[in-house]
Amino acid sequence: MSEQDVTVLRQAIKNSWPRSQTASPKVKQYVGQFWDRTRRDRRITAVVEGNHGDYKVVIEAQENGLWSACSCYIGKQGYCHHCAALGLTFLAEPDSFVVIEKVERTAVTDLNTLQAYLDSVTLDELMSQLRDKGMTQKAFCESIGMSSRHLSAIKSSEQRNRHFHELGATKLAVLWVMEHLGEL
């Protein structure tokens, strides 16, 4: 399964950035310069030093094609030269990306496994699990005193590999509600 994810991701990257575009010196200077390289299924993230600080870059092969985002000033919608360079870096050195394994909730037994679990599941995934149990995002937000728009902003920053202070706490709140939903 994992190998298949790599193949799909490689193909999506090749389709998105034709050779002519990736040969530009603007892209080339960043290839191989990324750190904190991770891969989770068909999604890769890494950080690179740009002209105005460190940029967080994400590429994800989705059903309808490739999605990318970067924290540089032109990269909000993806497809900046950092995104292209991350794609090329992955094509050249796929094994340098640390694979984040899926952790089952039932495997959480201590703080270390809790951390691994929280890293392996997105807030978006947790919210859809909650929805499957019959609780909407709106109802959840009301129950913890958070605006639905704020929760959407947290989900969006996680998707974009941006740091958000409340991410871990919000995931824990969803977990708590899910575990206790039958009793509430």
Ligand SMILES: [Zn+2]
């Ligand atoms: Zn960028």
